[in-house]
Structure formats: structure tokens, C-alpha cells
Amino acid sequence: MVCGLSGTVLVGNLERSARRAARWLVERTPVRGIRDWGIKFSLWPVHFTTACCGAEFAAASAPRFDAERFGFLPFVGPRQCNLMLIEGTLTRKMAEAAVWVYEQMPEPKFVMSMGACAIDGGIFWNSYNIVRPKDILPVEVFVPGCPPRPEAVARSIIMLQKRIERGESVGLRV
Amino acid sequence: MSGAGSGERTLELLIGPQHPASGHMRLVAEVDGDVVVRLRPDIGYVHRTVEKIAETKTYLQTIPLIERPPLADTANHNLGYVMAVERLLGVEAPPRAQWLRTLLAEMNRIHSHLYGLGIHGIMLGSSTAFMWAFGDREIMIEMAKRLTGARITYSYMIPGGVRRDLPPGFAEEMEKALRYLERRLPDYDRIFFSNPVTRARLEGVGVLTREDAIRLGVVGPNLRASGVAYDVRRARPYAAYPELDFQVVTRSEGDSMARMLVRVGEIRESIRMIRQILARMPDGPILAERYAKMIPPKWRDYVRETGRIKFPAILASLRPPKGAEAVSRVEAARGEAVFYLVSDGGPRPYRMRMVTPSLRNVVLFSHLTRGCRVADIPAIYGSLDYFPPEADR
Structure with missing residues (x-):
């Protein structure tokens, strides 16, 4: 040109x-x-519940643990969110939806996976219908536990914030 | 536009699986303007093949597995499964264990109903209801944590008894917790149940008649809100329920409001039951004699002092007789749960069938939403207290 x-x-x-x-x-x-x-203090997770860890995720956003003090506000539309939390097991049917939702999110975007199932299958490791999130999405932080306690969710948010601060997580697909 | 002809005037609207109403499922709504002509729930987003995996795990390992689908309501399902295993093995838990099981089941019922209430609140756009219900739910979770050591996945009931005895000072702390909850319920009434907005959105919405409720095989609070006083705890009592004094909460309206108020009534009944349980708890062992005598001698003092069971090795390889079958029914927080087990004489179940209440209530999505407005869908969805992982298993 x-x-x-x-x-x-x-x-x-x-x-x-x-x-x-x-x-x-x-x-x-x-x-x-x-x-x-x-970015660090405006991590908005998209409201995408994949499995039962959603119960503890909800507890993390509720008054006792109050993840909102880290700027962590679950929100409805993927177009306004920059964080995706895989809440537990990802089944094949849900994995398809997870990729769609991830692709709709604007950059920079981050993925955290919550629970043993989202790390390597957990208790459902030998199920015929599950997908490991790390195979389909660029997961930044893994939260172990089955289900992880809300404190663990809070800690993982702080970990992600530190990674962003140090420039380890840029959340961009270059 | 759906359909081939130009005369078609309905539109297919896909709601989910990513939507504000706590996810896990897609609702395929066929709408004519603002009116829902037909709504088809697309389930299976959380189908994790629990029944098949159960065939690869031992009877004890299956306990955590069956707790995962109904995560907000683990104790009742745990109880149902363990009752089925005990029937296979021909073991009976001692009376104190039965009462402790009932105690945890009722505590779980309270926090599961509060969970449903909070989710319903957020579906209606009332953040206050969500924050209050989830905050107060933590009270019961904290008490359950003191009893079992876990927040929501207790695995408390094991074949032949329970894992832990009451910790010291539990009854007094529980009394405080119950008094707090009783004080809070009128507050909910003021700010949420009798709120004009809530009433306008819930009253007369999604009416389920008594006949339809029976015909469709609906269970749990959704059935009782339509005036059918069916409760497994009363129809076929188990654990310590025969000795407890409680009422089956029913309402006659059958609308979304009634379904929510039945749950609130059940919270009140559970509070009454927990008081009775703690006042009349019998003394004695918490594990059946058959297994208690297999605890290694060096651990027996520990078990006696701390009230915590050290698992005897036999529990890891329970082998029910070949060809044995057992069925158990419990009233879980969302309705009747049925467990069916078949043994082939090996250490793993030959077949484990788990019929959860949400699975039986999913039919209501298409039944109740026929002819309602699109804005009524969340109001109806929330009132059903439908938990997709529980239905998909």
C-alpha cells in the first residue's frame, strides 16, 4: 500500500x-x-457454569467470602467479560459451548480452571464424556480441590492478579 | 424463522447454555411474539456418566462419586446410597448413627433450600435475595463443617454408620445458629416474599394443577406446592424419621410463589426437627458392631476419645452376596431420590442406578411454560429449584 x-x-x-x-x-x-x-482489578468472569463447582463459585461471590473485593464480578454477557472460569467437569457437549463463549470474549482474556475435574478429570477421570480444559483452552491458573473451597478461589484470583502484574499472563492470542 | 412456509410466525429462541440462570442447560423456546408456544429443555450438558463410572469403583469409592451430581444436597443422596448398600450387605446402622444421619440430612436440606432460594433470587434480578440466602447458607455449612470436616461434600455416612460423632459443644452452637435462622426468616418475608415485585412475578405464574403434578410424576416441594402431601419421610420413613414429629408442608396454589413458600416452610420444619434430634439423640456406638470390632486395637482408644472412626480395612473391599439387589428411597431436598444397586459378588457394583429428583422434575419445563411470557421463564425455572448436574448425572 x-x-x-x-x-x-x-x-x-x-x-x-x-x-x-x-x-x-x-x-x-x-x-x-x-x-x-x-486489568488486575477488573477481572470479570463470565457467568458460565459448567458443572457442580459452580456451587462453590457462587459461595465465593457471596457475602462470607466476597470475591468482589478483588474486582471479581460475575457478569452475564461474554462480550463484557475478560475471565473465564471453568467450574468443574467439562463434558463434550459443554466443551463446544465453552469454546464459543471464549471466542466471544474480547482480549485480553484469561482462563482459570476450577476443581480437580478441570485439571485432569478428577473423580471422573475415566468417564467417556469429559474433556480436559487444558486441551481446548489456554488455562492460566488451576485451582485444585473437589470442590475447591471459596478461599482457594480467592487465592487463585490473587495469583492471577500477580501474574498479570508481573507480565506473565498477557491474555492475548498473538 | 422456523418451519418452511411463509405463514409460520414463530421464532426459535435459544437460551443458554451460557445464561444468567446458573447455566448447565439450554432452553429451546419457540416464541410467537412474547408468548412461548413450546419450550424444550436441552439437557445433557453435565452428563458425566456417574452410573457407568460407579461400576469401576468399589462401594466405598462410589460415595464421593454420587455426591458430585447433587452438590448442594449431598447428605441426602449419600444417605440414600448408603441405605441401599446396607440392604445389600444386610447391615444396620446403630440408633445413634441413624439420628446423626438424620441431623446432617436436615441441615443439608436447610442449606440446599437456601441455595435454591438464592439462585431464584438472582434469576428474578433480586441480588439481595441471592446475597442474603447465600450468606445465611454459610451458617449451616459452617455447622456441617464442624460435624463432618467438609463444607458441602460430606461423605459422612458410610455403610454401617457414620464417620464422626458430635463434636463437643455442638448442640449449643447449633441452637445459636437455629435461632439466628429463625430471626432471619421474617426478614426474608419482608424484603423478598411479600415484596410487590416478587409477588407480581411469581403469583399465578407457572401454575401446576394437582392432577397434572400426579400425572407427570413430579416429586419434592414442586409436588407438595400443588397440594399433594407426599413425602418419602412420611410415606416410607427411614433413619430416625419415624420418631420425629414434623409436618409435610403443602400449599394448594401450585404456582411459582407456592413452590418457593413450600421450601421456606420446609426450612422451618427442618429447624424444628434439628432441635428434636439434638434433644433426644440416643447414646451408643456410631458404627455397626460387625465393622467396629474390625478396627485395629491400636486405633480403638483414638476412636473412643475423638469420636472419629478409623476405617477398618474391610470397608475398602465390601463384597455383597452374588445376585443381591437393593432399592432405597429418600426424600432429598429437591424431591424423592431412588438408588438401585445390583451386586455380582465382586467388590464393585454390577449396576448402580440413580434416579434424582431433578431428572423427574425436568418435564415441568415444557409443561409449565406453555403459553407463558418470555420474561416468566426465569421465574418458573428458578421456582423449580432444578439443578442440572443432578438431573444429567
Whole structure:
């Protein structure tokens, strides 16, 4: 693509160069720190309940454990969410839906998987109808337990926040 | 547009499996404008093949497995399964174990109903109901944790008895918890049940007549809200229920409001029952003599002092007689749960059948929503206290 701009001539893909320049700017120290700090405290998990760990996930958002103090607010629409929590076993039928929901979420997006089933099958390891979330989604944090206690969910949120702060989890599919 | 002809005026609307109403299932609604012509629940999103896996696990290992599908209501299902295993083996739990089982079952009923109430609240858009119900549910969970050591997956009942005795000071703490809950229930009434918004959304919505409830084989509070006083605890008493004084809560309206209020009534009855249990708990062993005498001698003092059972090795390889079959029925929080076990003489069940209350209530989705508005779907869904993992197993 060639552009003429009052005397100067720019050669190349302007759109791609602009995107690269923006990325270069955002990845510099001051902007990047502010961006990561902002992402850290606005982890909104999409309300996508895959199995029974949802009961403990709900308890984590309820008054006694109150995950909202970490900026963790379960929300309905995937278009407004940046975190996906696989709550327990992922069956084949649900895995299809999980990928759809994940693809609808805007970047940067993170995936946490909750419960022994979401790590490697757990008690259902020999079931004919389950999928390991790590095979289909880029999982960042695994929360062990069957079901994990709400404290474990809170701790995993803090872990993800620290990873974001240190730049280990960028949540981008480059 | 569904259908081939241009004369078709209905639209197929897919709700879920990712939706605000706590997920796990898709509702395929055929709508004409705002009116639901037909609603088909698409189940099976949480089918984890519990019955098949049970055939690969020993009788004791199956206990945690059957607790996973009804996660908010584990104790009642655990009790049902263990009763079936005991019938296979010809063992009977001692009286104190029976009373402890009933105690945990009723505690679980309270927190399961509060769970259903909270989810119903969030479906109606009332965050207060969700926050209150889930906050108060923690009281019962905390008490159950003191008794069993686990928050919701207790695995408390084992063939022949229970795992732990009452911890010291449990009755006094429980009395405090019950008094708190009793004080809270009128608050719920003020802010949620008699709230004009809640009443407008629930009263007269999703009416299930008595005849239809019986014809469709509905169970649990959904059945009792239509005026049928059927409760397994009364119809075929088990554990310590024959000796307890309780009422079967029924209502005659059969609408969403009635279903919710039946659950609230059951919370009140459970509070009464827990008081009776703690006042009249018999003394004695908590594990059947047949297994208690197999605890290694060096652990017997530990068991006596702490009231915690050290599992005898025999429990890991229970072998019921070949060809034995057993059925058990319990009234779980959401309705009647049936367990059917067949043994082939080996250490693993030959077949384990688990009929859960949610499975039997799923028929109501298409029955109750016929002709209702799209906005009524969450109001009806929530009132059924349907838990998809329990139905899909």
C-alpha cells in the first residue's frame, strides 16, 4: 500500500504499522504498568457454569467470602467479560459451548480452571464424556480441590492478579 | 424463522447454555411474539456418566462419586446410597448413627433450600435475595463443617454408620445458629416474599394443577406446592424419621410463589426437627458392631476419645452376596431420590442406578411454560429449584 501525504510518501501496510506502533507504545513501562494494574482489578468472569463447582463459585461471590473485593464480578454477557472460569467437569457437549463463549470474549482474556475435574478429570477421570480444559483452552491458573473451597478461589484470583502484574499472563492470542 | 412456509410466525429462541440462570442447560423456546408456544429443555450438558463410572469403583469409592451430581444436597443422596448398600450387605446402622444421619440430612436440606432460594433470587434480578440466602447458607455449612470436616461434600455416612460423632459443644452452637435462622426468616418475608415485585412475578405464574403434578410424576416441594402431601419421610420413613414429629408442608396454589413458600416452610420444619434430634439423640456406638470390632486395637482408644472412626480395612473391599439387589428411597431436598444397586459378588457394583429428583422434575419445563411470557421463564425455572448436574448425572 502506498500513501501520499503532502510531499512524503509512506510505503508498506499502514494499518499494520499503526497497530505495531500502538502496541510498542502500550508495552512501554508507564502505560503498561497502568494497563496491567487496571486489568488486575477488573477481572470479570463470565457467568458460565459448567458443572457442580459452580456451587462453590457462587459461595465465593457471596457475602462470607466476597470475591468482589478483588474486582471479581460475575457478569452475564461474554462480550463484557475478560475471565473465564471453568467450574468443574467439562463434558463434550459443554466443551463446544465453552469454546464459543471464549471466542466471544474480547482480549485480553484469561482462563482459570476450577476443581480437580478441570485439571485432569478428577473423580471422573475415566468417564467417556469429559474433556480436559487444558486441551481446548489456554488455562492460566488451576485451582485444585473437589470442590475447591471459596478461599482457594480467592487465592487463585490473587495469583492471577500477580501474574498479570508481573507480565506473565498477557491474555492475548498473538 | 422456523418451519418452511411463509405463514409460520414463530421464532426459535435459544437460551443458554451460557445464561444468567446458573447455566448447565439450554432452553429451546419457540416464541410467537412474547408468548412461548413450546419450550424444550436441552439437557445433557453435565452428563458425566456417574452410573457407568460407579461400576469401576468399589462401594466405598462410589460415595464421593454420587455426591458430585447433587452438590448442594449431598447428605441426602449419600444417605440414600448408603441405605441401599446396607440392604445389600444386610447391615444396620446403630440408633445413634441413624439420628446423626438424620441431623446432617436436615441441615443439608436447610442449606440446599437456601441455595435454591438464592439462585431464584438472582434469576428474578433480586441480588439481595441471592446475597442474603447465600450468606445465611454459610451458617449451616459452617455447622456441617464442624460435624463432618467438609463444607458441602460430606461423605459422612458410610455403610454401617457414620464417620464422626458430635463434636463437643455442638448442640449449643447449633441452637445459636437455629435461632439466628429463625430471626432471619421474617426478614426474608419482608424484603423478598411479600415484596410487590416478587409477588407480581411469581403469583399465578407457572401454575401446576394437582392432577397434572400426579400425572407427570413430579416429586419434592414442586409436588407438595400443588397440594399433594407426599413425602418419602412420611410415606416410607427411614433413619430416625419415624420418631420425629414434623409436618409435610403443602400449599394448594401450585404456582411459582407456592413452590418457593413450600421450601421456606420446609426450612422451618427442618429447624424444628434439628432441635428434636439434638434433644433426644440416643447414646451408643456410631458404627455397626460387625465393622467396629474390625478396627485395629491400636486405633480403638483414638476412636473412643475423638469420636472419629478409623476405617477398618474391610470397608475398602465390601463384597455383597452374588445376585443381591437393593432399592432405597429418600426424600432429598429437591424431591424423592431412588438408588438401585445390583451386586455380582465382586467388590464393585454390577449396576448402580440413580434416579434424582431433578431428572423427574425436568418435564415441568415444557409443561409449565406453555403459553407463558418470555420474561416468566426465569421465574418458573428458578421456582423449580432444578439443578442440572443432578438431573444429567
